[in-house]
Amino acid sequence: MSSSPVLPQGAGYGVVVGIGLFFSVFMLALTAIQSRYTGFSPKNSEEFNSASRSVKPGLIASGIVSAWTWAATLLQSSAVAYEYGISGPWWYGAGATVQILLFAQLAAKLKLNAPHAHTWLEIVYARWGKTAHLVFMFFGLATNVIVSSMLILGGSATVSSLTGMNTLAACFLIPVGVAIYVVVGGMRATLLCDYTHTSVLFAIIFVFVFTVYATSAKIGSFAAMHALLARAAEAAPVAGNAHGSYLTMRSKNGLIFGVINVIGNFATVFQDQAYWQRAIASRPATCVKAYLLGGLAWFAIPFMFATTLGLSAVALRGDPDMMTLTAADVSAGLPASAAAAALLGKSGAAALLIVLFLAVTSATSAELIAVSALLTYDVYKRYVNPQATETQILRVSHAMVSPRRSVCVFAIVMGILGLIFYYIGISMGWLYDFMGVVLGAAVVPIACCITWRKANRRGCIAGALAGFCAGVVAWLVSTATLNGGLINATTTFGNYEMLAGNLASIGTGGVIAVAASLVWPEDFDFAATRAINAPAAQSLADAAKEKEGAGRTSDEYADEKKRGASEESTEPVNSTEAAVEEEERELDPGALRSAFRLAAWSSVALTLVMLIIVPLPLFFAQTVYGVGGLAAWVVVGMVWTFCSAISVVLYPLYESRAALALISKGILKDIFMRGSGKFVHQAPTTHDA
Numbered sequence: 294m295s296s297s298p299v300l301p302q303g304a305g306y307g308v309v310v311g312i313g314l315f316f317s318v319f320m321l322a323l324t325a326i327q328s329r330y331t332g333f334s335p336k337n338s339e340e341f342n343s344a345s346r347s348v349k350p351g352l353i354a355s356g357i358v359s360a361w362t363w364a365a366t367l368l369q370s371s372a373v374a375y376e377y378g379i380s381g382p383w384w385y386g387a388g389a390t391v392q393i394l395l396f397a398q399l400a401a402k403l404k405l406n407a408p409h410a411h412t413w414l415e416i417v418y419a420r421w422g423k424t425a426h427l428v429f430m431f432f433g434l435a436t437n438v439i440v441s442s443m444l445i446l447g448g449s450a451t452v453s454s455l456t457g458m459n460t461l462a463a464c465f466l467i468p469v470g471v472a473i474y475v476v477v478g479g480m481r482a483t484l485l486c487d488y489t490h491t492s493v494l495f496a497i498i499f500v501f502v503f504t505v506y507a508t509s510a511k512i513g514s515f516a517a518m519h520a521l522l523a524r525a526a527e528a529a530p531v532a533g534n535a536h537g538s539y540l541t542m543r544s545k546n547g548l549i550f551g552v553i554n555v556i557g558n559f560a561t562v563f564q565d566q567a568y569w570q571r572a573i574a575s576r577p578a579t580c581v582k583a584y585l586l587g588g589l590a591w592f593a594i595p596f597m598f599a600t601t602l603g604l605s606a607v608a609l610r611g612d613p614d615m616m617t618l619t620a621a622d623v624s625a626g627l628p629a630s631a632a633a634a635a636l637l638g639k640s641g642a643a644a645l646l647i648v649l650f651l652a653v654t655s656a657t658s659a660e661l662i663a664v665s666a667l668l669t670y671d672v673y674k675r676y677v678n679p680q681a682t683e684t685q686i687l688r689v690s691h692a693m694v695s696p697r698r699s700v701c702v703f704a705i706v707m708g709i710l711g712l713i714f715y716y717i718g719i720s721m722g723w724l725y726d727f728m729g730v731v732l733g734a735a736v737v738p739i740a741c742c743i744t745w746r747k748a749n750r751r752g753c754i755a756g757a758l759a760g761f762c763a764g765v766v767a768w769l770v771s772t773a774t775l776n777g778g779l780i781n782a783t784t785t786f787g788n789y790e791m792l793a794g795n796l797a798s799i800g801t802g803g804v805i806a807v808a809a810s811l812v813w814p815e816d817f818d819f820a821a822t823r824a825i826n827a828p829a830a831q832s833l834a835d836a837a838k839e840k841e842g843a844g845r846t847s848d849e850y851a852d853e854k855k856r857g858a859s860e861e862s863t864e865p866v867n868s869t870e871a872a873v874e875e876e877e878r879e880l881d882p883g884a885l886r887s888a889f890r891l892a893a894w895s896s897v898a899l900t901l902v903m904l905i906i907v908p909l910p911l912f913f914a915q916t917v918y919g920v921g922g923l924a925a926w927v928v929v930g931m932v933w934t935f936c937s938a939i940s941v942v943l944y945p946l947y948e949s950r951a952a953l954a955l956i957s958k959g960i961l962k963d964i965f966m967r968g969s970g971k972f973v974h975q976a977p978t979t980h981d982a
């Protein structure tokens with residue numbers, strides 16, 4: 294049994310440094326194309342941080358999939374498949390999809406109640422002032438810190454396992470490489486890189502799926518996978534599973550993981566600026582669609598990846614090419630890479646390394662841009678320089694993520710955090726279960742702040758702080774109680790210990806925030822949040838009109854605004870100025886309210902299906918599936934994965950066909966009539982081609 298690295302060290306450095314450099318060059322090319330052939334200038338801070346709020350739903354959905362695909366999405370999902378069998382991938386996928394679906398409601402409220410905000414913390418400040426802003430900023434930044442640490446830990450553990458690359462070097466090279474590519478682009482170019490990552494991710498997932506279930510000499514069919522899983526359960530029955538089998542949804546520990554997963558992921562979606570930022574970048578009219586599409590598409594990634602590689606790691610136990618996995622290896626998320634290497638040798642290990650690094654780089658870039666936005670708008674502009682100009686804001690945005698400038702703050706912080714956690718023995722899996730213990734407390738208070746006019750300021754602040762304390766106390770007390778007073782990295786990682794902390798955190802925060810708001814309701818009309826940055830946006834639109842030198846009369850403009858509000862424009866929007874006008878037209882309160890209603894009923898219905906209607910009857914039925922059951926389960930996953938790929942790989946190309954045609958035309962013009970392809974602002978009778 295082999296446990297030495299499958300690939301040479303050089304491959305590790307090549308992937309870590311090479312992918313960062315490749316995407317830096319790619320980002321530079323995209324930015325140059327954007328500047329020359331469209332009217333969106335990355336030099337504009339609105340464009341750098343928010344992509345002029347003009348991005349279409351397919352690309353936003355692809356960006357959501359990319360940002361939400363962490364190292365853990367591939368590694369931890371496979372680890373729970375390895376530990377609990379087929380229930381693990383379901384609980385991982387469903388337990389982290391519903392938050393994206395439910396976030397569609399928050400996204401709709403954002404467009405309705407704070408359409409010009411740059412960050413979710415600006416909304417908190419406008420509604421509840423400085424204390425709430427600072428308290429919730431703690432939760433926001435803690436979320437970014439924990440998510441980033443997981444990315445670095447998962448990425449570095451896998452690269453050093455597969456290539457022997459030094460973990461310390463991996464911890465620093467990963468974020469620094471990504472920072473280089475983020476700094477040259479901005480939000481729109483990042484979304485385009487995300488799109489590329491997502492496309493490759495789906496292609497590699499299909500390779501693994503067809504290898505395992507169709508072509509591999511080691512497995513190669515549903516019947517062989519079934520037989521190998523049954524043999525593994527006979528040799529080592531799974532504690533808490535029906536008949537000790539891997540082929541059942543009746544898994545006590547799978548269910549406990551599911552609850553922990555749901556709570557932790559509420560925190561990391563609702564409190565992570567990365568997901569707010571995609572809502573902000575989105576066109577108002579299609580924001581809800583983007584989140585519903587993104588959530589449903591994302592489910593296929595952990596579900597199918599783990600149902601393929603996590604189960605293969607069990608099936609291949611004892612195979613001469615399969616690494617022997619210790620408990621620490623499983624906690625570090627290594628079953629997937631071990632299975633990939635055992636199935637396909639060097640090429641499997643290389644494919645795993647690439648897919649993992651695409652996931653890590655895109656999620657890291659989302660985290661870097663998110664932290665950059667919080668530091669820019671909620672620290673620098675709020676407390677350091679409230680009169681900051683556009684140029685100063687852009688300079689600060691860059692400084693927060695650029696290793697070339699003096700302050701590559703967060704990229705370095707990420708490396709240091711990864712290193713600290715690595716040396717004190719905290720793994721990605723540990724952090725994954727732990728995140729809800731500290732972050733869960735603020736989930737309900739934040740949702741109340743953005744969506745509920747009655748939400749009470751003191752109640753929500755107290756709920757978040759009390760929930761935080763309750764979560765930590767419940768986690769430590771249950772650890773001490775269940776482990777004879779011993780508190781260390783191993784004992785605190787127990788299922789019941791983590792469950793207690795997660796439930797106490799979100800429960801206490803939620804109960805206090807809701808109870809206080811019902812007893813002492815506010816009557817907030819959201820006028821203050823609607824006013825956030827509104828004058829700046831208006832002046833940008835005005836400046837745009839002036840610049841175009843052909844301003845319509847105010848009556849013409851008002852008529853056009855009225856016309857556009859009731860219908861979704863089919864015109865491509867190709868400049869910041871046009872995007873501002875388009876956004877104003879789409880901010881029709883009636884349309885946004887019906888978008889919210891659509892988000893509310895569809896996300897709640899889908900949540901019930903994914904967390905209750907499908908898994909719980911299967912849990913109580915205690916069925917152990919035969920070959921037909923396993924085949925049906927996997928085929929549903931494959932069909933879902935195909936649909937996901939169509940939604941986030943092909944659909945964005947279709948919806949951007951006009952913009953792609955415009956860019957191609959510009960490039961062709963430059964090739965055949967040098968210098969004539971540059972984008973020129975059109976006469977303003979249409980909303981820009």
Ligand SMILES: NC(N)=O
Binds near residue numbers: 366389
């Ligand atoms: N994004 C997650 N939870 O994989």
